[in-house]
Amino acid sequence: GNSVTQMEGPVTLSEEAFLTINCTYTATGYPSLFWYVQYPGEGLQLLLKATKADDKGSNKGFEATYRKETTSFHLEKGSVQVSDSAVYFCALSDSGGTSYGKLTFGQGTILTVHP
Amino acid sequence: NAGVTQTPKFQVLKTGQSMTLQCAQDMNHEYMSWYRQDPGMGLRLIHYSVGAGITDQGEVPNGYNVSRSTTEDFPLRLLSAAPSQTSVYFCASSRSGVPSPLHFGNGTRLTVT
Numbered sequence: 001g002n003s004v005t006q007m008e009g010p011v012t013l014s015e016e017a018f019l020t021i022n023c024t025y026t027a028t029g030y031p032s033l034f035w036y037v038q039y040p041g042e043g044l045q046l047l048l049k050a051t052k053a054d055d056k057g058s059n060k061g062f063e064a065t066y067r068k069e070t071t072s073f074h075l076e077k078g079s080v081q082v083s084d085s086a087v088y089f090c091a092l093s094d095s096g097g098t099s100y101g102k103l104t105f106g107q108g109t110i111l112t113v114h115p
Numbered sequence: 116n117a118g119v120t121q122t123p124k125f126q127v128l129k130t131g132q133s134m135t136l137q138c139a140q141d142m143n144h145e146y147m148s149w150y151r152q153d154p155g156m157g158l159r160l161i162h163y164s165v166g167a168g169i170t171d172q173g174e175v176p177n178g179y180n181v182s183r184s185t186t187e188d189f190p191l192r193l194l195s196a197a198p199s200q201t202s203v204y205f206c207a208s209s210r211s212g213v214p215s216p217l218h219f220g221n222g223t224r225l226t227v228t
Contacts, residue, residue: 004157034216042221043119043207043219043220043222044158044205044207044217044219046216049216089157089158100163100165100171101144101146101147101148101163101207101208101209101215101217102148102163102173103158103217105150105157105158106157107155107157108155
């Protein structure tokens with residue numbers, strides 16, 4: 001079955017530091033890949049997505065590239081801010097129209113950014 | 116626009132009690148789903164629905180029932196609560212077709228004593 005593995009946290013950075021959160025996956029076919037962010041007390045929000053190999057998703061300064069050869073979708077940001085403190089989830093869905101709204105999530109990585 | 120609305124936000128139950136977690140969406144999404152979030156385990160799918168009258172089990176369905184009588188509503192029922200069901204529950208919805216992003220509610224924090 002499908003699975004997603006994220007780097008273990010928590011991750012603590014100073015403001016303006018470079019961020020990488022690793023994500024690797026196991027899936028058959030060509031899944032779509034997502035990063036979601038969860039701020040305290042809220043539900044998850046889509047941060048970015050990529051639907052095919054070599055696609056780069058980007059949003060709010062975050063980027064991730066769909067690497068099929070390494071089955072990875074690492075999240076990066078060049079300069080983090082205190083407001084980026086949150087929990088980040090990597091996720092995948094089956095390819096094509098068969099996802100039915102079902103995602104497989106990684107365990108989440110807690111990011112704390114200090115001023 | 117409201118998006119996905121979950122009620123209640125917090126709930127405490129005693130072992131053996133039953134309750135229903137409510138979920139409603141106003142985006143006319145075909146797909147709806149329930150996830151539970153536990154520390155270190157990410158989110159796990161409980162049940163999902165691809166349209167009114169159609170539901171199916173996810174990864175962790177035991178102890179939970181669902182029904183979908185309308186497009187908008189997708190309640191989750193705990194028939195006899197157990198401490199292992201202490202968790203944060205999220206409802207989500209999305210469009211059909213090519214994988215679309217999920218829209219999540221703000222969650223229900225459930226404690227079973």
